[in-house]
Amino acid sequence: MTLWIVVIISLGVSSFLLSFILTPICKKLAFRWNIIDSPGHRKIHQTPKAYLGGVAIFLSMTLVIVSGIIAGMYILPRMAFLPRGITLYLTNIPQVGLRLAALIICGFLAFLLGLVDDIKHLSPKPKFYAQIGIAVLAVLMGIKMDFFLPYGWMSGLLTVIWIVGIMNAMNFMDNMDGLSSGVAAIAAFLFLIYSLMTGHIYMALVLVVFLGSILGFLPYNFPPSSIFMGDAGSLFIGFQLASLTVLNSYYYDEAPTFLPVLLPLFVLSVPIFDMLTVIGIRLRNHKPVYVGDTNHFSHRLLALGLTTRQALLLIYFTTFATGAGALLLPSLKLAGSLIVLAQMITIFSIITVLEVVGRNKKNS
Helix, strand or coil: CHHHHHHHHHHHHHHHHHHHHHHHHHHHHHHHCCCEECCCCCCCCCCCEECCHHHHHHHHHHHHHHHHHHHHHHHHHHCCCCCHHHHHHHHCHHHHHHHHHHHHHHHHHHHHHHHHHHHHCCCHHHHHHHHHHHHHHHHHCCCCCCCCCCCHHHHHHHHHHHHHHHHHHHHHHCCCCCHHHHHHHHHHHHHHHHHHHHCCHHHHHHHHHHHHHHHHHHHHHCCCCCECCHHHHHHHHHHHHHHHHHHCCCCCCCCCCCHHHHHHHHHCHHHHHHHHHHHHHHHHCCCCCCCCCCCCHHHHHHHCCCCHHHHHHHHHHHHHHHHHHHHHHHHCCHHHHHHHHHHHHHHHHHHHHHHHHHHHHHHC
8 A cells, every 4th residue: 555655646746746837837828828817897806817727737637647547558567566456456447448538538628618718708508518518428438426226317317417517616616716726626635535545546546636736736826826727727627526526436335324425515515505505696686697796605705804815715624624524424324424414514504694694784
């Protein structure tokens, strides 16, 4: 296992360094090509910011994974000094090849869709239909939930809804410096810890590359940021988070309860909470769901008097608090699992009460 830790750390450092180096290059290209986000009535930033940070995240993750696959299939097997525990995993790479290809190909399509939107500003309907198409392709390539449903198409439909939902949730959260990227990094870290706890080596390898690519970008995106990842980054991150959670396993025959299957919902509860509450507010105000506004979780915290950094850190802590407890679900009996669930509900209830009180005081 020690050697695996070295491999995992090496891959994470590689994707981090690549992303860290590529991000300022993407920033220069964004200003040269005028791919920027200008200040507006629902924007927090006061000066034009470069897009294309998502390019650095996409390239660093994709290049490291593709390089790792090539090395694992054609270079490392020829090294006689490798222990058998490593070589056995290398020989199994073709068995997971289609799903790895799905992560790369469909991830590229999600990135490309976001990049086109950053440049051309697509209307909501074709963008949404394209997301569904990407999710369907991912299901056809093997990214599919394995639930106890009577028909396969039900699992496929649920997977499509999950992928499209998380893509939009991460896109919704990309409304403040360091927000979507930071929340994604925390979620990826928690999923990485879970994979290591359960011995899912392949998942750990992919997750650490994904985490490194986000962390390499985050220093440039943390407030005050110098670059945004744009829809190219948020849709790519959302697709990868959704797909990697689908490919992981959360339930075992010896598990005390079925509740471990809810682990991804716990870890990603903050972006889901943000998306659902924003949609609810827009519907209540009789406004289109797809029209942007300043009713996001982050905006509501700013309205309470928090600074940008305070709001950002509060959301980070909330993400970790609601997700970390979920790591215990596979080993907890029903009573313990319900306590973890109650903890998550309580956290969001406290936040909701604070928002309501703050809004009432503001209106009084």
